[in-house]
Amino acid sequence: MGRHTIDDVVEAAGRLFGERGFHGTSMRDLGAELGLLGSSLYSHIGSKQELLIAVIEKGSRFFEAAAGAAEGTPGSGADRVAAFVGGHLDVVLDHRDEVRTFLNEARFLEPEERAGAVALRDRYEERLRALLREGIEDGSFSADLDVPLASISILSILNTVERWHRDDGRLDRAGLAEALTTRVLALLQ
Secondary structure (H helix, E strand, C coil), rough: CCCCCHHHHHHHHHHHHHHHHCCCCHHHHHHHHCCCHHHHHCCCCHHHHEEEEHHHHHHHHHHHHHHHHHCCCCCCCCHHHHHHHHHHHHHHHHHHHHHHHHHHHHHHHHHHHHHHHHHHHHHHHHHHHHHHHHHCCCCCCCCCHHHHHHHHHHHHHHHCCCHCCCCCCCCHHHHHHHHHHHHHHHHHC
């Protein structure tokens, strides 16, 4: 048995929560994944809920970094939304376990922690909405665009990609990004 850091524990928890769900993963499962006794995990973390929070926060950081990169993209609002789409896809495809946990498992948090996870999602969605408003202002998008509906629609499309996209499928990542970006931008006209 090697020594494990909290980052190792959070990474393993993300993998198992992503594969099996929060309730489908026991501390014993996590211990087995790391080569530890389940009780040894408590030297790293106070509870399974704390691990879920840590995985959700990790997923949020990936999305926030992608949003920051999109916001820094030169050009029009449409250029920044295109960058947002590409960045979101990269997060979804590169961090599937954390993404599944971020999107699907927060409902198992206690109410106060769940509210914090919802706030993380809301903050990310607001960053997309700001890009959409920029696109309206610069003429990239329709002046009567329903920004809340558009942002929910875009995120709904992008968040399902991890369920159906295969790296060896008909579209490689670049082709997928191009196809989805084209469709998203068409929705905004």
